[in-house]
Amino acid sequence: MGVLKAEPAKVQDWATTAVGAYWRAYDIQLAIYALLLAGLGLAMSYSSTVVTGVNPLDPSSNFLRGLMWSGIAVIVFMAATFFDYKWLKTFAWPIYFVNLGLLALSLVIGTGIGGAARWIAIGPLQFQFSELAKILMIVVLANYLAERHDRLGSLRVILGACILMVPTWVLVMLQPDLGTSLVLAGILAGMLFLSGASMKWLGALAGLVIAMVPIAWNYILRDYQKQRLLSFLNPASDPQGAGYQLTQSQIAVSAGGLFGRGLTNGTQDALAFLPVGDTDFAFARLAEELGFIGAVLVFVLFLVLLWRVLMAGYRSQDRFGTVFAAGIGSLLVFQLVVNVGMVIGLMPVTGIPLPFITRGGASLISLAVGLGILQSINIRQSRAEW
Amino acid sequence: MVAPGIVDERPGRERQLVRFIVFGIALLVAVSGLTARMVYLQLVSGQTYQQLAVSNSTFQQAIPSTRGLIYDRNGLLLVANLPSYSVKIRPSDLPFSQRAMVVAQLSSLLKMDPADINTAIDGNPGSNFDLVRIAQGVPVATANLIAEEHLALPGVEVSVDALRHYTEGPLFSEVLGYTGAIDAATLKQLKSAGYQPDDLIGRAGVEDQYETQLRGSYGMETIQRDATGRQIQVLSTDSQPVAGDSLTLTLDTKMQQQAQTAVNWAMKASKLKSAVFIAINPQTGEILAMVSTPTYDDNQFAQGISNAQFQALLNNPDKPLINHAVGMQFPEGSTYKLVTGSGALADKKLTPTTLVQTHPYIQIGRDKYWDWNKRGFGAINIVSGFAHSSDTFFYQVAQMLGIQRLAYWARQFGFGAPTGIDLPGEVAGIVPDEKWKQDTFGQAILPGEAVQAGIGQGFDTSTPLQLLNAYAALANGGTLYQPQIVRQITGPDGSVVRPFHPIVLHKIAAPASVFTTMRRAARMVVTSGHTWNLRNEPFVVAGKTGTAEFGVKDAQGRLPYHNWFVAFVPLHGDVSKPDSQLAVVGFNEDANTVGNSATEMVKYFLQIHFGAKHDLRMFNLMKIGDFYGGN
The missing domain is CATH 3.90.1310.10 (Penicillin-binding protein 2a (Domain 2))
Structure with a gap:
């Protein structure tokens, strides 16, 4: 690694192979599932905009902004598909440092709620680079692990992957963004596991992390983060404070019943009982308005999307593609389980968005980049696997 | 899996496949867990939570x-x-x-x-x-x-x-x-x-x-x-x-203002701590004016009084938050002689012409009970005795009645029980008798206490309103009315919910002649000059003064005292007729005046009320000094 390797043969392949041959390998299902999920996210954004009394067609409305981000995401998705993913291996290190640079920039000029430095304004839009950092780190780790696929039994490689993650992790924690740092850890674990790293060392590492919990509690976690964890363990201890969101979101979910109250008819969120009803708790609003049916639809869409993601990885004939798919899969699974788990009271409150559903341009663009790269991997295999 | 002839750059692929399968299974388990929780929340316990969601917002x-x-x-x-x-x-x-x-x-x-x-x-x-x-x-x-x-x-x-x-x-x-x-x-x-x-x-x-x-x-x-x-x-x-x-x-704002003016003057002239003035219509029991000072500003309460302001009112020793007219009881002093005199006449212990020898003092056991002038007034009848307020006269009359009959007549005049006025916090006053003394102190009434009770001293206490109401009964010929402060209740649509009806508590069980005699006696209090120049006013007024000792003796062996004057105005200037429509009481608590400041206060009210041309107030009587020395 570290040496710039141009791969002219591949470029030539791209130029000479018939377009149809590529597109036969394009996974149309993956695109459709992603689009359906994004559509649901837009619907929730519409509902939240209408309910708060804002005209959805107002240029500053969350809905219109979401629509615009979706448009950009589709373009980014297609662009990433056309882009030959093999160049990513070449540019892995520059990507790594660009990633660190953007995160450092967020810390310096970023703004955010409650003193956090997360958002950077790009024109009228705000962008959260820690979302993009997830994808960029997946690229970097995929390259790193693919290059060392034959040495995955060694502790050195595993520790190397961890050390590679540390600077990003520290920069994210400094924002502070507990949610993203947890997702990064989840991605790392998932990629190590799926790439076939030694279970012995992975187990030892997991043991070490658990042993670190008391230290993290005392020295790393901030008071509000501790408060959230405590109120998760006992929501009734502070129903108006940190436990409030938990209690209210469960009430919202339950109020949905089988068929839900209908789009824009949610009462809990509309009346501000859900403090962040269109962000981290968007699933609560969805479950209240679309009911059990809607929630299960979301689960099913995620399952089939994940199936396509993992298939893309399995199909990939080069190591990079497989490990990259493992990273995207880990990201989706981790965020799905932790976000929904939080909303329905199975997990503590952490600021982890639900992919596609939680409003947020950076999250959507990052997913488009990741899934676009997967499509790029799909269409650039020498032939289909099945 | 991998077709022959294709170079597979993926060694260890089997292990990886296992990992992918394990990952997939873990994913299915996790999503099943989430789904199970959703089933519980949305389908099983949905009803309860839906209720909760509604009560949350409605x-x-x-x-x-x-x-x-x-x-x-x-x-x-x-x-x-x-x-x-x-x-x-x-x-x-x-x-x-x-x-x-x-x-x-x-x-x-x-x-x-x-x-x-x-x-x-x-x-x-x-x-x-x-x-x-x-x-x-x-x-x-x-x-x-x-x-x-x-x-x-x-x-x-x-x-x-x-x-x-x-x-x-x-x-x-x-x-x-x-x-x-x-x-x-x-x-x-x-x-x-x-x-x-x-x-x-x-x-x-x-x-x-x-x-x-x-x-x-x-x-x-x-x-x-x-x-x-x-x-x-x-x-x-x-x-x-x-x-x-x-x-x-029932209150008349104009009369209330007049009363307030008179009270304010007395408070200032005699540096009083507290004073009461009440006016009543003896024919109906309607309260026409009621002033109790010191007072407070009720608008201050309406706008939200601060704790400090409230505490200041609460801790004021002169109790501005209590309406002294009904909420506090004081010894009646000589005004109580109405009860003793009327009782003796009704019980035929005296006739209007019976003469009783008065003395400088009467002796009971080793104690001397002095007349207020320390000389006595000779042999006098009830009218004279009342007019001069002879203490030794009424000591002897009280002895003739005995404590039980005296208490009976006191209750007949409304003492010892709340009047029932429609104001909160009314107190009952004390009419001592054998039972009361036993219940309170566990002993019998002493002979000295029995004679003191005849002049409104000792254990006797009443509210200013009770005293006024007794004199209102005298003025109307013996009917004890329940005083009222609210005349009429009107519904929001303007209909009369409760019209005004005078409420008769009872008729005092004494013949009309007793009241006629006592009204003449009350008039003579004024005409004899006992109330100084009140007789020179252009209106006819009858009444009784009282100087009621209370508390503890000072270094000179003298007790502090309250000043009373309770009076009524006969409608056509003839006290023999029970037609008065205005009775008033003035009360100055713990006064230190050389004369009876309450009489001057009432005089001032009547002057304003009747529009008297000449101001006959006697400012020298309002001075602070020794009442005993002044007389």
């Missing part, structure tokens, strides 16, 4: 009714409702961590002591979900500011309330009372009657006595509210509020 809220107005007997508005802004806190919406900040901000915005705000929140009579009243009568600008800052002030709400406005200020405070925030104990009792934790309730006077009528009944509406407790919309009106009834008092 809220039953009282619609206040318009409190009834209060007028004087001539229809002059005494109490109005003014719309005003109130600031309230719903403690459940105020996170504890932000409380100090919110209290500090409110205290600077409302210019209130933070301690008062904290006391209000902690003294919250309702639950944490109920509003607590913090301030009322808040200026519009401040109210708007607080309403706009609702995000920075969680739990704080601004509402429009009707506040009581007492148009005459402190003039009627002791009678009207005031409204104030309901306290926890009262709320507990009245919750079923629809009282709210942030409610105002009559706390004294007529506002308290007629609370039920004035309040009307609150309506109920279901509103939808958001998480910060702010109202979104009214979903339904479950019951309409019914406005309270209005009251017309």
